[in-house]
Amino acid sequence: MANxxxxxxxVVLIVDDExxxxxxxxEFLQQQGYDVVLAPSGEDAIKRITDRRFDIILCDINxxxxxxxxxxxxxxxxxxxxxxxLITAYATVENAVEAFQKGAHDFLxxxxxxxxxxxxxxxxxxxxxxxxxxxxxxxxxxxEAEADRLIGKSAAMQRVHELIRxxxxxxxxxxxxxxxxxxxxxVARAIHRQSTEARPRDGRFIALNCAAIPADLLENQLxxxxxxxxxxxxxxxxxxxxxxxxxxxxxxxxxELPLGTQAKLLRTLEQKEIFPVGANEPVEIEARIVxxxxxxxxxxxxxxxxxxxxxxxxxxxxxxxPPLRExxxxxxxxxxxxxxxxxxxxxxxxxxxSHEAMQTLMTARWKGNVRELDNAIxxxxxxxxxxxxxxxxxxxxxxxxxxxxxxxxxxxxxxxxFEKMHIERILxxxxxxxxxxxxxxxxxxxxxxxxxxxxxxxxNS
Numbered sequence: 037m038a039n040x041x042x043x044x045x046x047v048v049l050i051v052d053d054e055x056x057x058x059x060x061x062x063e064f065l066q067q068q069g070y071d072v073v074l075a076p077s078g079e080d081a082i083k084r085i086t087d088r089r090f091d092i093i094l095c096d097i098n099x100x101x102x103x104x105x106x107x108x109x110x111x112x113x114x115x116x117x118x119x120x121x122l123i124t125a126y127a128t129v130e131n132a133v134e135a136f137q138k139g140a141h142d143f144l145x146x147x148x149x150x151x152x153x154x155x156x157x158x159x160x161x162x163x164x165x166x167x168x169x170x171x172x173x174x175x176x177x178x179x180e181a182e183a184d185r186l187i188g189k190s191a192a193m194q195r196v197h198e199l200i201r202x203x204x205x206x207x208x209x210x211x212x213x214x215x216x217x218x219x220x221x222x223v224a225r226a227i228h229r230q231s232t233e234a235r236p237r238d239g240r241f242i243a244l245n246c247a248a249i250p251a252d253l254l255e256n257q258l259x260x261x262x263x264x265x266x267x268x269x270x271x272x273x274x275x276x277x278x279x280x281x282x283x284x285x286x287x288x289x290x291x292e293l294p295l296g297t298q299a300k301l302l303r304t305l306e307q308k309e310i311f312p313v314g315a316n317e318p319v320e321i322e323a324r325i326v327x328x329x330x331x332x333x334x335x336x337x338x339x340x341x342x343x344x345x346x347x348x349x350x351x352x353x354x355x356x357x358p359p360l361r362e363x364x365x366x367x368x369x370x371x372x373x374x375x376x377x378x379x380x381x382x383x384x385x386x387x388x389x390s391h392e393a394m395q396t397l398m399t400a401r402w403k404g405n406v407r408e409l410d411n412a413i414x415x416x417x418x419x420x421x422x423x424x425x426x427x428x429x430x431x432x433x434x435x436x437x438x439x440x441x442x443x444x445x446x447x448x449x450x451x452x453x454f455e456k457m458h459i460e461r462i463l464x465x466x467x468x469x470x471x472x473x474x475x476x477x478x479x480x481x482x483x484x485x486x487x488x489x490x491x492x493x494x495x496n497s
Contacts, residue, residue, distance in 0.1 A: 045070060048065055050072065051107060053096065053099055060148075061094065068154055077101060079102050082102060085107075085110060092157055094123060095108070095121070097122050105138060108140055119160040122140050123146065125146040186219065189369070191477040196356075206231075209326070211328070211351050211353070212329075214356065216407070218357045218359055220357055228283065239282035240279065241280070254293075260278060262315050278321065284324050284325075287301075290333075293342075301346060304321065305346070309321060362458075367398055382418065385423065397434070400434040412434060415430070
């Protein structure tokens with residue numbers, strides 16, 4: 037086993053105008069193995085935190101001049117990762133609420149018990165380490181998702197890959213349509229990556245969920261603002277279009293955009309310029325817009341909830357992303373990838389999925405699409421005993437209903453039934469057998485053979 041790199045000693049700043057308190061706590065913490073810095077006033081503390089980073093700050097609230105809450109405000113500005121513990125001789129609900137709202141992590145009451153000080157500092161450092169570890173794991177998860185991106189070699193996904201390949205080198209706006217959980221952001225990232233490969237650029241990929249941001253903040257996020265545009269705007273702020281440079285702005289859930297903001301976005305698409313809030317002159321932009329929705333925008337236009345002119349501007353090229361139930365032959369590859377990822381992150385070793393578990397996964401309804409599959413595999417890795425995932429490790433609601441056409445014991449029969457249903461659906465959409473064979477990515481003779489073998493009723497041409 038590799039040796040762990042020794043963690044540097046935590047640095048603690050003690051701020052108190054009473055000499056005996058700060059020196060007593062300081063000596064105790066030094067004996068506990070911490071590096072300690074003492075500050076007799078709020079002014080001195082602010083100077084020190086500007087010049088040096090601290091892991092923990094113990095600060096008296098009632099300091100002459102600059103008090104503890106002002107010190108706390110400054111810490112949040114210059115060193116938000118630092119944990120602050122406030123010291124007070126008398127705590128009230130009001131000052132406790134104010135302190136926690138401002139970002140304090142804990143309280144110490146006078147008279148101070150040194151053992152309590154040690155316990156609280158150890159707890160804060162443990163929480164900080166867990167937070168940092170979680171952030172690292174999330175970055176790793178995102179990095180792996182970036183590296184593997186769109187998984188699937190089914191005919192449906194091959195068409196998606198082909199559309200991405202064709203549109204990526206162009207500056208055209210793209211609209212991605214698909215149910216929640218199908219991976220629309222992964223398609224947008226693939227477009228951005230391939231466009232960068234085709235035409236070297238320095239721009240970023242920036243994703244914005246239009247449904248997750250309050251309407252009064254959304255325009256500021258999109259277009260930015262000028263200093264003095266409203267109360268509290270003490271500096272210029274760049275919106276996502278400027279921040280992305282010549283990269284890609286991904287507007288997820290575009291169907292939730294308020295009508296007023298839709299009008300401004302339309303101008304952005306038409307003129308390639310934005311008006312930051314409070315600006316007198318427009319600002320040119322270079323970013324490409326990729327939008328996504330799980331709604332039928334045609335119906336939204338008919339209902340008056342989405343502008344028709346914006347819809348046509350967005351709908352230059354649409355990439356329909358199929359739900360997981362329409363590309364079941366991608367499930368084994370997705371399961372293999374997700375199992376390896378979650379097993380590594382959770383420190384477990386799995387060699388695969390049992391035949392029975394794979395049958396359950398292949399025949400599930402997957403209303404939540406790939407996101408639901410991801411959750412199911414993560415749950416299985418948490419509950420499962422290596423080396424194989426079994427049906428008992430999977431969510432109980434994955435089993436198909438009794439009348440489900442895939443509810444059979446034999447995996448090959450389930451795949452056969454799905455294949456029959458899929459071919460029948462394509463033939464209903466495209467009675468021309470040559471076109472149907474092309475869409476199914478098989479030869480015409482193979483299509484005739486499957487029609488006969490599977491007993492498929494061919495609709496009248």
